[in-house]
Amino acid sequence: QVPIHGKxxxxxxxTFIAVKPDGVQRGLVSEVISRFERRGYKLVGLKLLVPPxxxxxxxxxxxxxxxxxxxxxxxxxxxxxxxxxMVWEGPDVIKQGRAMVxxxxxxxxxxxxxxxxxxxxxxxxxxxxxxxxxxxxTEIGLWFGGKGEVVDWSFGNEEWVISAN
Ligand code: GDP
Ligand code: MG
Numbered sequence: 001q002v003p004i005h006g007k008x009x010x011x012x013x014x015t016f017i018a019v020k021p022d023g024v025q026r027g028l029v030s031e032v033i034s035r036f037e038r039r040g041y042k043l044v045g046l047k048l049l050v051p052p053x054x055x056x057x058x059x060x061x062x063x064x065x066x067x068x069x070x071x072x073x074x075x076x077x078x079x080x081x082x083x084x085x086m087v088w089e090g091p092d093v094i095k096q097g098r099a100m101v102x103x104x105x106x107x108x109x110x111x112x113x114x115x116x117x118x119x120x121x122x123x124x125x126x127x128x129x130x131x132x133x134x135x136x137x138t139e140i141g142l143w144f145g146g147k148g149e150v151v152d153w154s155f156g157n158e159e160w161v162i163s164a165n
Pocket of ligand 1: 068122
């Protein structure tokens with residue numbers, strides 16, 4: 001049994017990735033899932049929801065003093081489109097996930113990253129990824145804290161994706 005937040009530094013490291021409402025509205029859910037899936041990462045948590053305001057305020061607590069905070073919370077919670085929250089598992093997935101997501105400002109994001117390929121504006125940057133082991137632990141707990149919401153399972157072909165050395 002793995003703790004819901006995974007085991008950072010192991011093949012059972014876990015991160016929280018979300019497609020934000022603009023990404024859902026633009027039909028990019030499958031694109032985001034596909035990139036993590038094809039890379040070899042394992043989907044261990046998945047939900048679609050209009051998140052409660054409290055959840056988003058906690059999720060973005062470090063930004064609460066920013067001038068864009070209220071707009072950010074509204075955009076995430078107003079229900080014009082839901083959020084797709086995910087937990088992904090695999091080697092170095094926290095750092096690799098951030099690299100796959102790309103820079104916060106899409107105009108600084110490299111082509112080949114999700115933000116660098118699909119968006120133009122920091123306020124509509126379509127995807128979220130935990131930025132550290134600490135934030136992954138906190139965010140997985142916030143979004144997937146209910147019993148059984150994160151699932152331990154094994155790939156049948158794991159030996160063809162992850163080698164022991
Ligand atoms: P992230 O970890 O790359 O998502 O970036 P941050 O943690 O710094 O910010 C969280 C989210 O707040 C970003 O993904 C944006 O959606 C939003 N955000 C950050 N900076 C700005 C800004 O300057 N303007 C606006 N409108 N939104 C911002
Ligand atoms: Mg962040």
